Amino acid sequence: MNFTTQMINTDSETGSSEALKILSSVVELIIDDTANTIVVLDFEKNPLPNLSVLAFGKRIWVAIVGSFPKTLTKITLQLYVSCDLTELKSLTQLTNLAIRNPFEDGEFTYDLPRSLKTLELLEWNFGKIHIKAPNLVSLNLDVSDFKVLDNDHFIIPDSVRKLSLIGSEISRIDVNFLPNLQLLDLESNKLTSTDNLPCTLKRLNCSFNLLGKGGSGSVFPAGLEYLEISHNMLTTRCYLPESLKLLSLESSTIDAFENDFRRFKKFGVLDLKRNDLFRYFRPPGRLTNFLFGENTKRLFAGNPFAWEKPVQKIFNELRNRPNFELIDVFENMVPELGICEENKPEWEYPNEDMTDTSDSDEERARKVQRLH
Numbered sequence: 252m253n254f255t256t257q258m259i260n261t262d263s264e265t266g267s268s269e270a271l272k273i274l275s276s277v278v279e280l281i282i283d284d285t286a287n288t289i290v291v292l293d294f295e296k297n298p299l300p301n302l303s304v305l306a307f308g309k310r311i312w313v314a315i316v317g318s319f320p321k322t323l324t325k326i327t328l329q330l331y332v333s334c335d336l337t338e339l340k341s342l343t344q345l346t347n348l349a350i351r352n353p354f355e356d357g358e359f360t361y362d363l364p365r366s367l368k369t370l371e372l373l374e375w376n377f378g379k380i381h382i383k384a385p386n387l388v389s390l391n392l393d394v395s396d397f398k399v400l401d402n403d404h405f406i407i408p409d410s411v412r413k414l415s416l417i418g419s420e421i422s423r424i425d426v427n428f429l430p431n432l433q434l435l436d437l438e439s440n441k442l443t444s445t446d447n448l449p450c451t452l453k454r455l456n457c458s459f460n461l462l463g464k465g466g467s468g469s470v471f472p473a474g475l476e477y478l479e480i481s482h483n484m485l486t487t488r489c490y491l492p493e494s495l496k497l498l499s500l501e502s503s504t505i506d507a508f509e510n511d512f513r514r515f516k517k518f519g520v521l522d523l524k525r526n527d528l529f530r531y532f533r534p535p536g537r538l539t540n541f542l543f544g545e546n547t548k549r550l551f552a553g554n555p556f557a558w559e560k561p562v563q564k565i566f567n568e569l570r571n572r573p574n575f576e577l578i579d580v581f582e583n584m585v586p587e588l589g590i591c592e593e594n595k596p597e598w599e600y601p602n603e604d605m606t607d608t609s610d611s612d613e614e615r616a617r618k619v620q621r622l623h
Contacts, residue, residue: 273299283308304326307328324344324347326339326348329352345363357378359379369388372395375395380407393415408429414429418439439458443462444469446469453477463486463503504527506527519549524551543565547569548574
């Protein structure tokens with residue numbers, strides 16, 4: 252009988268350092284982290300000629316003897332896995348590689364196979380990163396201590412279209428970004444401004460930064476479609492491209508806007524929760540004209556002090572929009588509108604290539620009111 256998947260739970264009682272006994276027919280091998288144990292994976296004695304997926308748990312010491320099987324397409328390495336990373340270049344079928352919290356931090360300057368499409372280097376303390384993988388599409392460097400991105404210490408392939416640097420302590424970006432980059436996630440860093448971002452960007456997340464601190468301004472690419480800049484310090488007005496389909500400005504100290512939102516012809520979702528916009532809506536003439544474009548689908552308001560008076564007028568405007576779906580306000584603010592309460596995600600991206608970086612359900616445990 253041939254087994255395609257084998258899961259190994261290490262035994263803490265034996266403390267064994269003997270080679271693991273693995274079926275030669277296995278295709279997917281997962282070494283679990285149920286105990287703190289030293290194990291040996293010996294590819295010289297058992298080359299595992301059909302192995303495609305190899306994954307290790309987080310809390311396990313692993314010593315690898317011999318070379319990785321050439322058939323591998325996906326590898327997940329965790330802390331305390333001892334292996335020669337220069338060998339990865341020879342894995343010509345490898346498409347996915349993840350290395351989390353390596354035993355030795357520092358430089359990552361390895362050549363990787365042309366077949367590699369997705370790379371995750373998580374929880375590193377990088378001194379320098381120079382990745383050579385000519386067909387790499389997605390690169391995840393979350394929770395890595397960069398502080399400053401520059402052209403001398405941050406070198407990645409031009410082929411990358413999706414780059415994530417969440418929680419990486421970045422305070423300044425001084426790097427020539429990639430010509431094909433479409434998605435950039437910079438959430439939870441220390442940026443005070445953004446500029447010189449690539450014009451190819453379609454989706455940008457800069458939530459939980461310091462944008463606007465000290466009066467600093469930001470410029471966003473003209474063709475940007477999805478922009479998340481919630482939880483910042485945007486007291487100054489920044490340039491917002493008219494190409495936007497989604498704009499999230501929750502808790503960003505915004506108190507005014509230039510004109511209205513009709514110039515955003517593609518606008519579908521606007522999140523203004525937890526901003527003091529009373530001054531913006533105070534002028535009598537503000538609510539006599541239309542504020543939103545024809546394609547507006549969802550508006551998230553939330554702040555009762557700013558929205559209690561204008562919400563009736565805004566609702567009456569939006570309810571006639573052909574694509575309008577939802578207005579989110581505080582409970583009982585507009586009980587006469589004939590709406591019901593429903594827990595529902597705030598927005599969904601149109602395809603699987605985009606990661607939903609909106610707040611978790613617990614963080615936004617609020618009432619979402621939906622039209623009948």
